[in-house]
Amino acid sequence: MARKKRAKKVIVGMGTCGLSAGAQSAYDKFEEILDANPGSFELSRTGCFGMCFCDPLVEVRENGARVFYAKVTPELATEIYKSHIEGGKVLEDHVAYSRDAAGEGGTEADYLALQRRIVLRNCGTIDPESIEEYEAAGGYAALKKALSEMSPDEIIEEVTESGLRGRGGAGFPTGFKWSLAAKQDSDVKYVVCNADEGDPGAFMDRSVLEGDPHSVLEGMAVCGRAIGASFGYIYCRAEYPLAIRRLTIAIDAAREKGYLGENIMGSGFDFDIKIKQGAGAFVCGEETALFASIEGQRGMPRIRPPFPAEKGLWAKPTNNNNVETYANVPWIIVNGASAYAACGTEKSKGTKVFALAGKVRRGGLAEVPMGTTIHDLVFKIGGGIKNGKKFKAVQMGGPSGGCIPAAMDDTPVDFESIPATGAIMGSGGLVVLDETSCMVEIARFFLEFTQSESCGKCTFCRIGTRRMLEILTRITMGEGVPEDIEKLEKLGRQICETSLCGLGQTAPNPALTTIRYYRDEYEAHIDEKRCPAGACTALVDFFIDPDKCTGCTLCARKCPVEAISGEKKKPHVIDNDKCVRCGQCVTSCKFDAIYTK
Amino acid sequence: MAQVKDQEKFTYRLWRYDGAPGELIPLLQSAQDHFGYIPRRAISYISSVTGIPESDVYGVITFYSQFRLRPMGKYVVRACAGTACHVSGAKAIIETIEDELGIEVGDTTEDGLFTLNTVACIGCCSLAPVIMINDDTHGRLTPASLRKLLREYRRREEAARSEGTGSQEAAGSRADGE
Numbered sequence: 001m002a003r004k005k006r007a008k009k010v011i012v013g014m015g016t017c018g019l020s021a022g023a024q025s026a027y028d029k030f031e032e033i034l035d036a037n038p039g040s041f042e043l044s045r046t047g048c049f050g051m052c053f054c055d056p057l058v059e060v061r062e063n064g065a066r067v068f069y070a071k072v073t074p075e076l077a078t079e080i081y082k083s084h085i086e087g088g089k090v091l092e093d094h095v096a097y098s099r100d101a102a103g104e105g106g107t108e109a110d111y112l113a114l115q116r117r118i119v120l121r122n123c124g125t126i127d128p129e130s131i132e133e134y135e136a137a138g139g140y141a142a143l144k145k146a147l148s149e150m151s152p153d154e155i156i157e158e159v160t161e162s163g164l165r166g167r168g169g170a171g172f173p174t175g176f177k178w179s180l181a182a183k184q185d186s187d188v189k190y191v192v193c194n195a196d197e198g199d200p201g202a203f204m205d206r207s208v209l210e211g212d213p214h215s216v217l218e219g220m221a222v223c224g225r226a227i228g229a230s231f232g233y234i235y236c237r238a239e240y241p242l243a244i245r246r247l248t249i250a251i252d253a254a255r256e257k258g259y260l261g262e263n264i265m266g267s268g269f270d271f272d273i274k275i276k277q278g279a280g281a282f283v284c285g286e287e288t289a290l291f292a293s294i295e296g297q298r299g300m301p302r303i304r305p306p307f308p309a310e311k312g313l314w315a316k317p318t319n320n321n322n323v324e325t326y327a328n329v330p331w332i333i334v335n336g337a338s339a340y341a342a343c344g345t346e347k348s349k350g351t352k353v354f355a356l357a358g359k360v361r362r363g364g365l366a367e368v369p370m371g372t373t374i375h376d377l378v379f380k381i382g383g384g385i386k387n388g389k390k391f392k393a394v395q396m397g398g399p400s401g402g403c404i405p406a407a408m409d410d411t412p413v414d415f416e417s418i419p420a421t422g423a424i425m426g427s428g429g430l431v432v433l434d435e436t437s438c439m440v441e442i443a444r445f446f447l448e449f450t451q452s453e454s455c456g457k458c459t460f461c462r463i464g465t466r467r468m469l470e471i472l473t474r475i476t477m478g479e480g481v482p483e484d485i486e487k488l489e490k491l492g493r494q495i496c497e498t499s500l501c502g503l504g505q506t507a508p509n510p511a512l513t514t515i516r517y518y519r520d521e522y523e524a525h526i527d528e529k530r531c532p533a534g535a536c537t538a539l540v541d542f543f544i545d546p547d548k549c550t551g552c553t554l555c556a557r558k559c560p561v562e563a564i565s566g567e568k569k570k571p572h573v574i575d576n577d578k579c580v581r582c583g584q585c586v587t588s589c590k591f592d593a594i595y596t597k
Numbered sequence: 598m599a600q601v602k603d604q605e606k607f608t609y610r611l612w613r614y615d616g617a618p619g620e621l622i623p624l625l626q627s628a629q630d631h632f633g634y635i636p637r638r639a640i641s642y643i644s645s646v647t648g649i650p651e652s653d654v655y656g657v658i659t660f661y662s663q664f665r666l667r668p669m670g671k672y673v674v675r676a677c678a679g680t681a682c683h684v685s686g687a688k689a690i691i692e693t694i695e696d697e698l699g700i701e702v703g704d705t706t707e708d709g710l711f712t713l714n715t716v717a718c719i720g721c722c723s724l725a726p727v728i729m730i731n732d733d734t735h736g737r738l739t740p741a742s743l744r745k746l747l748r749e750y751r752r753r754e755e756a757a758r759s760e761g762t763g764s765q766e767a768a769g770s771r772a773d774g775e
Contacts, residue, residue: 017723019734020724201679201681277622281661298656298660431681437684587692589740
């Protein structure tokens with residue numbers, strides 16, 4: 001520990017995002033350097049810091065000062081060692097973000113300036129596989145306080161006072177939900193954590209599970225104490241192998257330290273957690289379907305009431321919250337409800353983590369106070385649109401959500417303002433679209449997703465989404481007819497009204513919101529057989545960039561209708577009269593020289 | 598409470614089954630880990646041990662996209678078709694894989710090396726477009742870089758095969774190589 005104070009510490013961001021960008025080879029390089037120079041620095045790993053646009057991200061920490069290096073290759077790792085660690089000279093050109101011990105920001109500081117980190121307090125800072133680091137960061141203090149100083153009613157009151165609302169999307173008040181389960185008289189109750197993050201475009205929960213798994217376990221244990229449950233399940237997607245591994249390590253460590261198991265910290269309270277792996281069904285994000293899946297059945301939703309607080313998992317009173325909701329709980333217990341409620345808007349308290357993705361320059365995780373505007377998220381935090389393109393819309397809430405056009409980017413993100421636009425808060429996926437994104441195509445994409453994920457129980461969801469998909473597909477193929485828009489709206493309303501669960505009730509949203517804001521694009525496809533964004537391949541022309549084309553003739557040989565011509569080793573051209581728009585030239589080109597317009 | 602490890606042997610798990618409810622999906626998952634898919638005989642075993650009718654077991658298998666009734670290739674390529682990947686050109690990525698491997702989504706190459714599936718979202722949206730090959734994620738792909746990547750896998754495989762040793766271990770270590 002004495003050495004820790006003096007030595008520099010190198011921390012490699014090793015969430016799934018960092019690893020897929022090559023964090024392992026950076027880590028290996030540092031390990032190799034450390035082997036050659038024992039004791040010269042400390043090497044550690046952490047989860048996602050949120051700056052995924054800089055991955056692999058490596059931090060050099062010394063006496064509280066933090067310097068983050070972007071896109072660290074093994075070569076850069078060697079340089080960092082020579083210049084920064086040995087020489088004490090920061091490589092300014094490669095710094096993504098730096099903060100001196102006083103907390104003053106440096107480069108790219110506005111990425112973090114607008115953020116307030118409550119849920120992500122430890123993500124990218126501690127080693128998620130080390131319970132000691134979590135404890136050192138104040139971990140399990142909330143559980144200790146909840147067990148020794150607070151009664152279950154006081155815990156619920158604290159959570160209610162904080163104004164915390166469910167972060168899975170619906171925004172149901174968490175404290176109230178807990179009180180419903182607490183009131184039930186039953187020998188067995190369950191705490192369930194919904195980690196079936198299925199919305200395409202959302203990765204907040206994965207980052208929390210990979211970067212700070214103990215915060216979720218602690219939140220669940222506090223909930224168990226509050227409602228009188230002694231057993232918890234985490235239902236996690238099988239697509240998140242790293243999250244499952246780190247959770248397993250965390251649960252084992254917590255059991256060993258006595259934070260889980262029997263008679264926790266001598267309080268007489270028993271609580272244990274088990275991981276259940278999902279098997280790939282989007283509808284299992286719906287709580288009643290999730291319970292059916294844990295029970296080993298087909299994951300189909302059922303009618304409510306009875307609500308889960310009365311009869312949930314195994315027909316016992318159950319409290320089900322999302323990962324991010326639980327991760328908020330320890331902070332609230334330690335810092336108090338009023339500190340939490342001081343952040344956010346009147347009706348939506350605290351922060352929300354967003355997963356910024358799509359055509360934004362700085363994609364990654366951003367945790368902001370409720371009420372931050374979409375404009376600030378996209379431009380100040382996200383750094384604007386990639387490649388100098390024009391901002392068109394954001395898609396929020398995944399397949400259940402909708403598109404909010406750029407003109408409405410002063411909309412604050414909270415549980416009141418977002419639904420008023422026709423979109424939903426959702427779990428926090430925020431996909432930024434630019435002028436090259438076709439809104440009809442986006443609606444078709446989401447309908448294709450919900451259609452294939454519909455469990456088939458409700459007729460309108462099963463068949464109605466299929467009919468909507470067919471209509472949208474034919475519009476993008478240039479075969480739409482004028483009645484189509486009206487048909488989509490009518491069908492959409494019927495599906496919303498007649499479906500049992502959230503999947504069906506919200507499945508038409510992407511189509512309905514795009515019709516609401518981008519009717520002209522639908523009309524251009526239908527009346528003029530034209531895709532204004534140039535995204536629907538059936539309605540666009542293909543071109544070869546003469547600067548990139550090397551004349552390798554591969555595309556000409558691939559083309560099934562001989563529409564591509566040109567001499568060897570000279571740029572080729574495409575005859576759009578012959579072209580059947582199959583796109584084979586685009587996928588075969590080794591130089592990414594073919595584009596559409 | 599005994600810890601459930603996902604790599605646990607299927608037969609051990611089946612033998613240890615104590616009638617606890619909700620074990621069907623974990624049993625199917627370990628069967629798939631063990632065999633690479635869920636063979637007919639595994640359905641019979643599970644049914645006879647748990648008392649759940651074969652038809653119900655089959656119903657659960659076909660409900661979830663994770664379960665396969667046919668053998669999969671040594672490398673399972675999962676192309677992400679999530680929103681961020683979609684707007685970043687996932688369609689061209691999927692078509693490129695189909696062309697490079699000569700198979701369609703859901704199929705396995707004749708040599709048993711690759712299976713191609715799509716997945717709704719891998720959760721690496723900031724690196725879109727993304728694919729997973731077994732447990733390794735590859736991001737920021739273009740059709741050209743993707744072809745290179747797939748050929749690299751094939752080359753490594755052929756090299757291991759011509760050496761005549763331990764291609765299995767090579768693949769295993771890559772899959773675990775976090």
